[in-house]
Amino acid sequence: MILSLIKILIFPGFLFVFVLALAAEYADRKLYARMQTRIGPPWFQPFADFVKLLSKELIIPELADRTIFRILPLVACAAVAAAFLFIPVYNPESLFSFKGNIVAVIYILTIPTLTYFLAGWYSRSLYSLIGSMRVLTQMFSYEVPLLMAVLAPGILASSWTFSEVIAFYGSKGSLFCINVISFVVAVIAVQGKLEKVPFDIPEAETEIVAGTFTEYTGPLYAYFKLAMNIQTVSAAALLAAVFMPFGYNLGFILGIIIFLLKIFLIIVILAVVRTIFARIRMDQMVMFCWKYLTPLALLQILINIIIKAAAAQ
Amino acid sequence: MIKSVQKLINWSRLKSPWVIHFNTGACNACDIEIVAALTPVYDLERFGVQLKGTPRHADVLLCSGPVTRLIKDRLVRIYEQMPEPKFVVAVGTCACSGGVFDGCYNMLSGIDEAIPVNAYIPGCPASPDAIIDGVTKLLKSFEEGEAKKLESSGESAVRS
Incomplete structure (x- = not known):
């Protein structure tokens, strides 16, 4: 009981993910x-x-729904931190493991996006309303390729559980390199999920002030920022576990180092993409996701099914 | 305990001043200099300065220009939308005293006739170096003031 509480609260639970999230933001900004x-x-x-945002005054708009306005940032924080608990860190078993937990993680990682939408909706401000509409539109375009891309490696392993996928690819040497198409698709879709340039349309500062977070001040905005950073780490850990399933059986210290290196690699990719691209329009984003990303993810699934059928014969 | 928390809060406020830029009727020269100060050449992110789009997230309001009577209500409104603690910096001679517009029928003479100002940066236009210097001086004076407040509160606690 106490051991599992320590695991949830300190390592590899909330405190670890909090430090990792701040480090991820620092790495991203420094590289940029x-x-x-x-x-x-x-x-x-x-x-x-x-700390500064936590210590600032809290202003709630007169028209906003006070209860929901206060609860939403905490919901976003809790959802992303909970998603991290299901992702393996240094051993193939995650803290809480059950059958099909890859699907569960993807669904839990969708909750913060929905809270961003609700936050904009309940702020009753024009800018946040436009921002929240853009959040939803963007979500419907990147979520499908992301889901297909992340689930594709599991088709070869005939399982959507982290530990079984890792065990399957661990016994097959460099077979995981076959998933490179879906890795590229997933990285681009995660860029959209994290609302970073070129997909920062929902919070485009030059157009709609700060998007859904326009009316959020002080502590509540701090929680939203923290949720975004933890989301970065959780999404990076998800990609690391699914697409780079190696280095999970090497013991505690080496396992942690390899895990951090993998997360850092994904953050470097995200930062490079953020630096070299400019923001694109909403219609371009939707067209790009449905016209190019989704067929590519389908192609990966097709390749994996063919390989699986060939291996079965 | 409370004292060390207060110290941490003061430190964090010094280390991450987020600014918002508002043109209160300037000729655009000071605005260009403010934008220039935020470019990679001067790299204000070293000091944690970030330009924010909304007054709800900002700590420092950078105003340029004498306040026209039309924009006065908007300026006050933006000032009131910022959460406490907040600072106002008047950038440029016009923002400090009205400059060449002083005495015009449609102008106030300076930001401080509309809202309280914490720092004045003269110059026509104020150069980016001067703006950075002014903001760091504002932060330094804030640090000293808070340190004095902490000391005096500690003494009074000992006395009582």
Whole structure:
């Protein structure tokens, strides 16, 4: 009982993911700055931002629904932190394991996006309303390719459970390289999920002020920012477990190091994409996702089914 | 315990001043200089400065220009939308005193006739270096003031 509480609250639970989330934001901002040939923020910057936002005044708009306005940031935080508990960190078994937990993680990671939509809706501000509509439109375009891409490796392993997928690819050497198409699709879709450039349409600062978070001040905005950072880490850990299923049986310290390296690799990819692209329009985003990403994800599923049928014969 | 928490909060406020830029009727020269100060050349993110789009997220309001009578209500409204603690910086001679527009029938003479101002940065236009210098001086004075407040509160606690 106490051991599992420690696991949930400290490692690899909430405290670990909190530190990892702040480190992820720092790494992202520092890489972004270095690629623009500037120095960038100091290492404590995300923590200072978080403490400052927590200590600021809380303003709730007069027309907004007070209860829902307050609850939504906490729901977003809880959902992303809960998703992390189901993803394996240093051993193939995640903290709480059950059959088909890859599907469960994808669904839990959808909840924060829905809270962003509700946050904009209940703020009763024009900018947040436009932002929340864009959040929903964007979600309907990236969610389908993401789901298909993340589930494709599981087809070869005949299982949608993390431990079984990792065990299958672990026994097959470099077979996981076959999933490279769906890895690319999933990274692009995650970029859309995290609302980063080029898919930062829902919070486009130059168009709609700050999107869904326009009316959020102080502590509530701090929780939303934290939720976004934890979402980055959770999504990166999900991609690491599904597409890079190696290094999970090497013991505690080596396992943690390999896990952190994998997350860092995905954050580097996301930061490079953020630096070299400009924001695209909503219709371009929807067209890109349905016209190119979804067929590519389907192609991966087709390849995996053919290989599986060939191997079975 | 409470004192160390207060110290942490003060430190965090010094380390992440988020700014919002509002043109209160300037000729655009100061605005260009403010935008120039936020470019990668000067790299204000070193000090944790970020430009925010909404007053709800900002700590520092950078105003440029003498306040026209039309924009005065909007300025006050934006100021009231910012959560406490908030700071106002008047950038440019016009924002400090009205400059060449002083005495016009349609202008106030300076930001401080509409809202309280924490720092004045003169110059026509104020150069990016001057703006960065002014903001750091504002933060330093805030740090000293808070340190004094902490000390005096500690003394009074000991006395009582």
